[in-house]
Amino acid sequence: MTAKITFDSDRCKGCELCTAVCPKHIVAIDQDAINHKGYHPAHVTDITQCVACASCAKICPDSVITVERF
Incomplete structure (x- = not known):
């Protein structure tokens, strides 16, 4: 699975x-x-290792993380 993680920095x-x-x-x-x-x-240090679990997006109190699965 490929993932794209976007942070509203x-x-x-x-x-x-x-x-x-x-x-x-x-x-x-x-x-x-x-x-x-x-x-x-x-930020993500190595996107190739991402499993697109979206744990980061779920825990973010300000909803600044978007996870897209491909």
């Missing part, structure tokens, strides 16, 4: 909940980026 608060629930440990906080609110947003 401008709305991400970097709470790290998505990083904690990812079974493949491929969601991380991007220490090199800062959004307009001053937070380091989350």
Whole structure:
């Protein structure tokens, strides 16, 4: 299964909940980026390892993550 994960980086608060629930440990906080609110947003480090479980999207309190399965 192929997945596409989209983060609304401008709305991400970097709470790290998505990083904690990812079974493949491929969601991380991007220490090199800062959004307009001053937070380091989350991102996927290796999309090829994603199983499209959508755990990250389900736990996100601000609904900034979209998971699409192909």
